[in-house]
Amino acid sequence: MSSMPTNSCIAGLLNGSKYGNISVGVYSIFHVEFGVESTDHHHKSFASHVQKQAQNKKDGILKLLFHYPFFKVGGAEMSSLRLMTALADRGHDITLVVTTGGGELEEALDGRIRLVRLRPSMYGAKFLGARGLLARSAALPDFLAYLTARAIGGIRMLPFFLRRYDASATLLHGTSTWFCRRVVRAPSRMHFIRNDLKHVDPSGRVAKAIRHAEPEIDYYVCVSQTAHQSLIAAVPETAPKATVVYNILNPDEMRQRMTKGGDPFPPRRGDELRILTVCRLSEMAKGLTRMVRVCQRLADAGLAFRWFVVGDGNDRALLENAIRKAGLENRIILMGRFSNPFPAYVHADVVAMVSYYEGLCGMVNEAKIAGRAVVATKVSGIDEQLVDGETGLIVDNNEDAIVEGMQRVLTDTKLRSKISNDYLPPALLDDEAKLDKLEQMMQG
Secondary structure (H helix, E strand, O other): OOOHHHHHHHHHHHHOOOOOOOHHHHHHHHHHHHOOOOHHHHHHHHHHHHHHHHHHHHOOOOEEEEEEOOOOOOHHHHHHHHHHHHHHHOOOEEEEEEEEOOOHHHHHOOOOEEEEEEEOOOOOHHHHHOOOHHHHHHOHHHHHHHHHHHHHHHHHHHHHHOOEOOEEEEOOOOOOOHHHHHHOEOOEEEEEEOOOHHHHOOOOHHHHHHHHHHHHOOEEEEOOHHHHHHHHHHOHHHHHHEEEOOOOOOHHHHHHHHOOOOOOOOOOOOOOEEEEEEOOOOHHHHOHHHHHHHHHHHHHOOOOEEEEEEOOOOOHHHHHHHHHHHOOOOOEEEEEOOOOOHHHHHOOOEEEEOOOOOOOOHHHHHHHHOOOEEEEEOOOOHHHOOOEOOOEEEEOOOHHHHHHHHHHHHHOHHHHHHOOOOOOOHHHHOHHHHHHHHHHHHOO
């Protein structure tokens, strides 16, 4: 492969031009990064590219770019994946740009979604975590790899100065919107707010960044009424641009996945009940050690159950240690990450969401589509998902209230049967209305 594209681009950068002198070099790198034929034909290809965009616009096909920092397995990532897939189903041209590649959920991306990794992989954590001169010296290759990845990211970013999109969206509230505002050329710019800012942003750092970028953002897409209210409370100037669009659910696809697999749990011991929690293992958000304490108190009360946790995360070791110290190895069973968790919902008796905070909890939506009984702490958006005492049990967000609620559901057969239904509010289920609303914003 010729080095000429990179050299042309460097020359353009040295000339200090944004769109003029570097256009050939940047568009050449576009060819290199995205696999478009020979760079000798870039002018002809560019004309074809413009013609294709014009035809797409005529056909109602939108060219959309979404930005995410790192596409790991998590609730926000799954919601983003369903959104992009649903838009691809409508025929739109979808590009996902991740700041850092290598996230586990990349494998689940629909083949119609174009994936661009700015930085090839995650580097730098070893160096930052090293303590002392000797440890830092040993981790120096990781730091050099990080610097190299940043340089590669800068080069891979250059083609986006020239490409035109109908809309660009930053899919996570804590992610900088700089790439979508200053690099991507799109008339409609969106920022997704996926959580209650007063809980996830106590320092005000995220609110400050949102306020700074607000003049260049056209729409704020909040995934719950609570997230919407918290955004306006934190950054009042966003109010005219903020709206609520619930996460795409695709319940038919969820039901189909429920049939793809058998019972994932070990055989029941007598008349024990199965409690299920599906979550990313994060102590700060999910209250893992509090969950262990709740389990201990339920076991001390003589209740027959096992608590199965599906998921993985950075705090797995913390949770394992808490389970071991409490002697609950036979009560709390860590199942690890499932590529398809839906059969687990089908074969559980109670789904427990005991988080400190959520945006609009995906586990609750999935559990209700599976018709399970749900016990949930009072977090943002939960009142938009459950009717207390009818479709689930909502408890105060403290240990005593969780224990009391879990005891009620585990011992009261009538209550457990009553709330074991598949009801969700129509606004949460109407994916077509959500997509129609998003398309209107994306069209500008």
